[in-house]
Amino acid sequence: MDRSERRTLSSITGKVIMALAGLFLVVFLLVHLGINLLLLADDGGRAFTGAATFMATNPVIRIAEVVLFGGFLIHMMFGVGVSIRNRRSRPVRYQHKSKSETSPLSKYMLHSGIIVFIFLVLHFIDFYFIKVGLVAPPAGIERHDFYHRSLLLFADKGYSAVYLVGFLFLGFHLNHAVQAAFQTIGMNHSKYIDGIKVFSMLYAIIVAGGFMTIPLWFILFR
Amino acid sequence: MIFTLKIWRQKNASDKGGLVTYKAEDISPDSSFFEMLDQLNQQLIAKGEDPVAFDHDCREGICGTCSLYINGRPHGPLKGTTTCQLHMRSFRNGETIYVEPWRCGAFPVIKDLIVDRSAFDTIIQAGGYVSVNSGGIPDANTIPVPKLDADTAFDAAACIGCGACVASCPNASAMLFVGAKVSHLALLPQGRVEAEHRVQKMVATMDSLGFGNCSNTYACEAECPKEIAVTNIARMNREFLAAKIFAEKEKQISFTL
Ligand code: HEM
Ligand code: SF4
Ligand code: FES
Numbered sequence: 001m002d003r004s005e006r007r008t009l010s011s012i013t014g015k016v017i018m019a020l021a022g023l024f025l026v027v028f029l030l031v032h033l034g035i036n037l038l039l040l041a042d043d044g045g046r047a048f049t050g051a052a053t054f055m056a057t058n059p060v061i062r063i064a065e066v067v068l069f070g071g072f073l074i075h076m077m078f079g080v081g082v083s084i085r086n087r088r089s090r091p092v093r094y095q096h097k098s099k100s101e102t103s104p105l106s107k108y109m110l111h112s113g114i115i116v117f118i119f120l121v122l123h124f125i126d127f128y129f130i131k132v133g134l135v136a137p138p139a140g141i142e143r144h145d146f147y148h149r150s151l152l153l154f155a156d157k158g159y160s161a162v163y164l165v166g167f168l169f170l171g172f173h174l175n176h177a178v179q180a181a182f183q184t185i186g187m188n189h190s191k192y193i194d195g196i197k198v199f200s201m202l203y204a205i206i207v208a209g210g211f212m213t214i215p216l217w218f219i220l221f222r
Numbered sequence: 223m224i225f226t227l228k229i230w231r232q233k234n235a236s237d238k239g240g241l242v243t244y245k246a247e248d249i250s251p252d253s254s255f256f257e258m259l260d261q262l263n264q265q266l267i268a269k270g271e272d273p274v275a276f277d278h279d280c281r282e283g284i285c286g287t288c289s290l291y292i293n294g295r296p297h298g299p300l301k302g303t304t305t306c307q308l309h310m311r312s313f314r315n316g317e318t319i320y321v322e323p324w325r326c327g328a329f330p331v332i333k334d335l336i337v338d339r340s341a342f343d344t345i346i347q348a349g350g351y352v353s354v355n356s357g358g359i360p361d362a363n364t365i366p367v368p369k370l371d372a373d374t375a376f377d378a379a380a381c382i383g384c385g386a387c388v389a390s391c392p393n394a395s396a397m398l399f400v401g402a403k404v405s406h407l408a409l410l411p412q413g414r415v416e417a418e419h420r421v422q423k424m425v426a427t428m429d430s431l432g433f434g435n436c437s438n439t440y441a442c443e444a445e446c447p448k449e450i451a452v453t454n455i456a457r458m459n460r461e462f463l464a465a466k467i468f469a470e471k472e473k474q475i476s477f478t479l
Binding site: 008009010011012013014015016082085086088089090091092093094095096097098099100101102103106107109176179180183184185186187188189190193 | 228230241291293294295296299320322325326327328331390392393394395425426428429432433434435436437438439440441444445452453455456457458459460462463466477478479
């Protein structure tokens with residue numbers, strides 16, 4: 001190990017940790033989407049509030065929440081770390097723009113990831129900080145009343161636009177991410193890889209589309 | 223045919239270098255890319271200038287010595303082709319052609335278009351071999367190899383070590399090359415014996431040389447002149463993880479996780 005720095009984790013292990021954290025987030029998104037879609041039920045928010053209360057009080061979920069934050073943190077730390085190392089590995093860059101064919105949007109994972117991160121920060125301020133009491137809820141809405149909080153936010157066209165853009169980029173991220181994660185953990189085989197790629201795209205469309213349906217629904221039908 | 227060439231000229235490893243524009247005239251569509259450069263070099267020599275230095279050897283697509291990043295693609299516009307097998311008919315008449323060396327911190331430029339690829343040799347020395355005791359020649363077919371394994375190993379063994387995968391990768395990662403070498407030996411019974419040690423050693427060496435991390439863009443597969451598939455990278459990752467999780471701890475060497 002002469003020419004460059006010694007490292008504590010090999011490149012492959014680092015990427016596998018990142019991919020596993022990413023796949024964990026992929027599962028979490030499905031749960032989150034399932035609960036959010038209850039917002040569309042025409043029951044004055046009973047189903048949604050029930051689910052939100054369960055998520056806010058169940059002890060198992062409380063522990064899962066810590067794991068979730070850990071998952072995001074690990075994924076982002078490795079993502080940024082890997083991206084920095086990758087940039088350094090080509091100190092002198094080409095004069096001509098690369099014309100090589102690549103997997104769609106795979107070169108922009110850091111960019112789409114950062115946009116998702118910005119959205120996450122807003123999301124935290126809007127919901128989590130209010131829930132834990134760091135930020136005061138808007139007038140007339142109780143701290144744990146996510147239903148009316150959501151309705152109020154979606155009534156704001158600007159907020160809905162930011163929300164839609166955030167999820168559009170999450171969709172771009174996921175389209176490449178899910179199939180890439182399988183490749184990273186070594187699950188690429190001519191027998192099933194085409195299936196995984198289709199699954200990755202469908203997952204991205206369903207999750208991004210699912211979340212985006214909610215503000216669109218409020219704009220169009222309420 | 224006529225072309226405008228923008229060629230990277232750099233006197234030596236420490237020179238800053240830059241693109242220099244040349245006109246190539248009277249080029250036959252059937253001349254190869256290198257014959258075109260040879261023609262240019264003859265003109266430069268006649269004028270008393272320094273000819274363009276570039277790497278080549280077999281000129282028949284089997285040795286892996288040639289390189290060149292041509293118009294944003296290693297080995298030029300043709301799929302599954304080395305630069306030495308590329309002909310000028312693959313370009314438009316009057317086209318401007320950018321010619322640059324491979325770019326990667328681990329492949330420093332020596333002069334003009336020639337880079338030092340000994341980082342690949344260092345990786346091979348770390349484990350890209352099978353240890354055999356010298357002695358009598360064993361009978362053929364004493365070790366049966368299933369046809370499918372032989373074919374898959376052969377596909378991986380087609381890698382000529384040119385470095386186009388590194389050159390095309392947005393991260394300058396060497397995973398396709400190392401994946402091909404690891405796969406080629408791991409698939410055969412003779413290579414299986416040292417497989418666990420080999421994959422750890424080769425990956426550790428690759429990491430130490432300053433190549434980037436794979437981010438699954440698959441530019442390497444698209445540009446590899448031997449069309450090595452990225453399934454070889456997945457196989458290397460499987461071999462690597464299995465070795466990290468299940469292999470016995472080695473007495474002399476410890477590998478980073
Ligand atoms: C809910 C949100 C997210 C999910 C579900 C997710 C999921 C994934 C998955 C599964 C991968 C593939 C890993 C691989 O290449 O093997 C990935 C890659 C990546 N993610 Fe995320 N991610 C999310 C948010 C973020 C955020 C906030 C960042 C911010 C920095 C980020 C940065 C990256 C980067 C840079 C890569 C590419 C890494 C590489 O292969 O070089 N991601 N993501
Ligand atoms: S994998 Fe392909 S591109 Fe990479 S060194 Fe081998 S032959 Fe060249
Ligand atoms: S010169 Fe041998 S492969 Fe091109």
